[in-house]
Amino acid sequence: MLISLGIIIFLGAVSLIILFWGIATYNKLVTLRNRYENAFSQINVQLKRRHDLIPNLVETAKAYMSHERATLEAVTQARNLATQAGTAAAGKPGDPALMSALAGAEGQLGAALGRMMLVAEAYPDLKANQNMMSLQEELSSTENKVSFSRQAFNDAVMAYNVQREIFPSSLIAGGFGFQAAELFEIENPGEKEVPQVKF
């Protein structure tokens, strides 16, 4: 009787430990997921601020570079697309399709802005405009903040993905449908071009 009781107790203890480990792992995954979702909202604040600045910038530039309508329209269009992509991504941060769409749209916006700044080089009056200067300053500071919060988001995504993929916890992640999250990397073709034209 003692032996069978011993076996029952042993099995009970083992299953209890497994159960507790399972709950702890599940909770940890949920916490990590919440964390990267929160981190995304930080990026979104900065992206929105950036998007809000752009119409003012275009408006200011319009007065000086009326011949460059196409360039300015490209910026406005890229900005609208990026705003849409941002709203979509905020609904489900980390989703691979939405994140790469957002990264693409932001990349396009960066490129369009870069082209506009290049063209603006030819308009010394515009460059000297006080309003333009402060807008540009604010824009670049917002971009720094975006990359700062992007780093935080990518750290959080990385921590979540690692927890999701390492062996014992991957069982829980698979069983409860925790999906892989996507990093947010903006490729900005415009950024690479800038140094070439400086002479």
Place this chain on the structure above:
Amino acid sequence: MDFFTHQQQARRQSALLVALFSSAVLAIVAATYFSLCVISPVASPAESEFHNRTGQTIARDARIRWWQPELIYIATGISVFIIGLGSLYKIAQLRGGGSVVATALGGTLVSEDLDPDPHIKQLLNIVEEMSLASGIAVPPVFVMRNESSINAFAAGDTPNNAVIGVSQGAVDSLSRDELQGVIAHEYSHILNGDMRTNIRMMGVLHGILLIAIIGFYLIRFAAYAGSGSRNKNNPTVYLIMLGAAAVVIGSVGLFFARIIKASLSRQREFLADASAVQFTRNPDGIANALNKIRVNAIGSRIKNPEAEVASHLFFGNARGASFFSLFSTHPPLEERIRRISPILAGKLGGKSGPQTIPTGILREDVARVSSLHRESGNSARLDADKRSEPVVASGRELHLAPLRTSAVERLALDSFDSLLISAAHHGYTARFIVAAILFSTDGSIRKQQLELVEKYLGTAAKNETLQQHERVSKCSRLQRMQLLDICHASLMSLSISQVKAMQRLCSALVAADGQIELFEFMVERVLTYRMNEHSDLQIHRRGGTYKSYRTSKEAIGTVLSAIAHASGLSSEICEANFNVAMRQYFPNGREYKILGRSALTLHQVGAAMDQLAGTSLLIKEKIIDSAILLVGSDQKTTMQEMELIRALSATLALPTPAVPEFVT
């Protein structure tokens, strides 16, 4: 009414708590044993058959054998295992810091950036003012968006990983003064060391609850498994009985554990109310807040189911007013209001009679506090001869006196450049402020440091840091210290790679000039130890490893010698004060000898502080007590003393204690 007395009281109550809970566990073991005794013959049909053969009477006697030593081991094993597992699981979960508890309770982190709501802004301001008033780092603030009742909580196991949580209802419906009273109440839980006890309490309760949960599942499992076979001898009967026993034991255990928890919690609430009044100097704020809970339809009830286990962390009863006052974790609202503000209680009418007022804790406390204030005001006029002797007598009470009002702190907050304060509220810019604080006054070294900033934080950081440096350089040393506290919440919101980059940058900045000065030493220590509490950095605190004074004798001597010398008095007086402080707090105080001023280096002091970080809480608190006594012995605090105290309390993960009047 100082926080040391309260911490000591909290410690005593923790000891009582441990004793009560251990007796509860013992009772559970005993109950498990007896139920096993009762159940075991049923489970072994072979054994009963054997008795049946020998005779009916013997069989009946044998049915319940009260002495089965082997069952003692099993009973102890099972109960301790289950309670231990449940408690450790919960405690490990809670050790992640206050943010884990806050998220579990449904709180979301708020910041000025994400929440332009003026109410949130006000809440964050209040938290900041309270932090400056109490000398602890500004904690992250969580708001429970789904809770429309009026409630708040503090969670975390050290002041460095503490968080403040507030319900949406409290944010919306309380006035500034009322909210300040509520926040001050939560701060006193942090300062009085209640949080650690609270977390242990939650752990043990969870362990006992686990017994009942397991029993419940055992019954369901057995009923499910047993439904297939109709064999009389099948073990499901045994399992059901075992399960039923576990449910009964668990529930009864929980019943008593809750009574213990509630009674201790109620005492702590009164004390926290009293300390809140002391912080804010405004009894009406907190009294009106309590009154608003009283008249509010849903009061302070929290909907989140997790609130059950955490009910004692809250400002008001999280689980509606209990029909059974024995289970209530908070004293009745009328009683709390009466102790804080008899006038308001009188206006409310009802049962609260003025004849019972003198027994209130608060009255005595406030009277004591104000008399001490008078004392400290007169202290400057103390004669020199009086001074040398009554160090001991007045020393103990010295740190009771400096109670900074929040109004003063609000002024202190106003004296900062508002751009600097708003920069300190963002993780992005707070990094540059910290770097700027560490900048050298020497231009060439500063250039080197700027390059380091560029290396670790990027090109854009260079200009931003220069901007912040312009503002920081206008601040006094004390203000720079306070800036560090204000930056804390923002720094805790950095991600893991950002925190690591920050830590590397700080060490590099400090090392840039090849020598270390006390201020740099303090900043580096405060930042490192606070950031080590970041929930992603899994650095295990070595707290509580050494319980004896003897192993850390040298370290205690080194640290306290440094603090004694920091007073700037002659070495004879320093030595006398050192001896007094040692004898008062350490049983073998005479064995400690003061180290000579020339024999001390900051490197040594740092190593000694690190060693003390590994001692038990009891020793740590005595060290802080004697440090405060040393600082207070001459009724003034020098900048050096203040910096050493800050570095020490950050290393030991204790709140920075209030020190006597500051003299530059």
